[in-house]
Amino acid sequence: MSRKSVPASGAYPPASAAPVPRADIPVAPAPAPASASRRRAARGADAGPGLAPFARARLVGDAPAFRAALDIAGRAAHVAAPLLIHGRTGTGKEQLARAIHYSGDRAEQPFVPVNCGALTESLLESELFGHVRGAFTDARADRDGLVAQAEGGTLFLDEVDALSPRGQVALLRFAQSREYRPVGAPAPRRSSARIVAACNGDLPAAAALGDFREDLFWRLAVLVIELPTLAERPGDPSRLAAHFLPAICRRFGLPAKRLSPAAEAAIEAHDWPGNVRELENFLQYAVVMTDGEVIDLAPGRSAALTAGAEAARAAWPQPEIALGPGTARPDPHAGGAAQPSSGACAADPDAPAIPAPTGGFHEAKAAAVARFERDYLRAVLARAGGNVTRAAELAGTERRTLGRLLKQHGLRGAPDGSA
Structure with a gap:
């Protein structure tokens, strides 16, 4: 690829050569050495790449x-x-x-x-x-x-x-x-x-x-x-869960806990859009809310385990764990009151209507963003009387950036040359 032009969207320049094969590095359970001499010893003078x-x-x-x-x-x-x-x-x-x-x-x-x-x-x-x-x-x-x-x-x-x-x-x-x-x-x-x-x-x-x-x-x-992403790392969500759980239990001063096979399978099936940070957040919640030593799924959740990430995402924002009777993860929009657990999200009557999705999540998101951009550009142009320079100031962006967005959406400013 020529270095005189930026690569296409989403294409990062590849490494100049494939990584040189190296021996597997043994995994040490201890944290980073505290002293400089121990760090040097851990790295090794002849360790290579x-x-x-x-x-x-x-x-x-x-x-x-x-x-x-x-x-x-x-x-x-x-x-x-x-x-x-x-x-x-x-x-x-x-x-x-x-x-x-x-x-x-x-x-x-x-x-x-x-x-x-x-x-x-x-x-x-x-x-x-x-x-x-x-x-x-x-x-x-x-x-x-x-x-x-x-x-x-x-x-x-x-x-x-x-x-x-x-x-x-x-x-x-x-x-x-x-x-x-x-x-x-x-x-x-x-x-x-x-x-x-x-x-x-x-x-x-x-x-x-x-x-x-x-x-x-x-x-x-x-x-x-x-x-x-975690969705691109099969097997790693359960490895990370096994790594995080002991540390979380120690941090919260709670007895050791482990995942049931069904809960582990659910963690593998979920696609974790927030990645490792979201997984750790979920495990912290599960540790606190589980009374016994086994973190398990809520009743009725096992059917989605074999359907993959799409079914898991449709069934729950995160895998539901089994809690005490009448207890559910609080709805952050319900004033802190616990709500009955449900496989679907309750609709907000005041929320704007969203067209029924016809494709995957990313396609629907891209379409929604495009609609927002078009509507916003029309509104800011109207406020600026069609003057692109003024519209860019109102939008808090550079004129050339706004101009590119206008062109992308087939919009134009005033016909007096200010576009």
């Missing part, structure tokens, strides 16, 4: 798609090349980034996570690059930014696709030159921090639309790891 045993032990899973991601991660741990981790929410992007950091030569240096979605526009450069005393009204002393804090280690940029255009420019300049200038400083400073970025959106599509800088995309996506 791969994640350190203590780091691999924290990444539970053996599905082929997950193992393929870990193979690339093992190679990425031993080079300083920029890395982009893509995965849906809850797939464990930060955990993987930490495992990569603590498996390589930078393990003794800081790992600094940054939530790009939380960086405010006004303080963005100060947060990233720091400032010197007197740079602005409240700058009463010199302050290191996140880049300086990550010196020699890893700067982990989570939700990098949420960066504003100004933030993208600042990050591009740093990624290209490895230099940054604290706000108010007379001269730039150099950094040896490694950049590891993560996103859950379609970054190639955003770059193709102009919502994310193409040049920044290529700077970040030297190595790319695609983390699979």
Whole structure:
């Protein structure tokens, strides 16, 4: 693939070569070694490509798609090349980034996570690059930014696709030159921090639309790891459940609990749209609400077990566990009162009507989003009198972005040249 153009939507650049085969790494049950010397010993001087045993032990899973991601991660741990981790929410992007950091030569240096979605526009450069005393009204002393804090280690940029255009420019300049200038400083400073970025959106599509800088995309996506969803990891939901349950019971001070075969099968059948985070949330609830030592399904739920993820999703938001008589998981919209358990959701009489779905979930969602975009664009154009520049201001987006959306939906602004 040519590096002169952004790949098509959903297509991330492949690794330059297939991962080099390596021996399976034994899984150690102990947590990460506490001291630098023990970390070095755990990694091993001649270990070759791969994640350190203590780091691999924290990444539970053996599905082929997950193992393929870990193979690339093992190679990425031993080079300083920029890395982009893509995965849906809850797939464990930060955990993987930490495992990569603590498996390589930078393990003794800081790992600094940054939530790009939380960086405010006004303080963005100060947060990233720091400032010197007197740079602005409240700058009463010199302050290191996140880049300086990550010196020699890893700067982990989570939700990098949420960066504003100004933030993208600042990050591009740093990624290209490895230099940054604290706000108010007379001269730039150099950094040896490694950049590891993560996103859950379609970054190639955003770059193709102009919502994310193409040049920044290529700077970040030297190595790319695609983390699979739990639905793409057969066998791993039950492995994760077995991993989480003892720790959850200890954390809550409760006796050990285990899943019944039916509950384990239900966990495997469910597709877990919230991925590992949702699974852990469900297990915490199940541990607290189950009186005995066996977490089981509610009566009448076993019929959906063999029908796969679609039937499971239709039957319950999450697998229903067997609770005490007259008890059900509370409805968050019912004022905290427990409601009788049901296989279907009760309709909200005040909710807007939703057309009956004719395809799968993702197709229905895409159609709903398209309808919303069309209606919103028509409304904001009407408010702006057909002026696209004014409409973009009202929408809080760039004019070129709004223009592309208008073209995509076959809409036009005023005929006086402002479109």
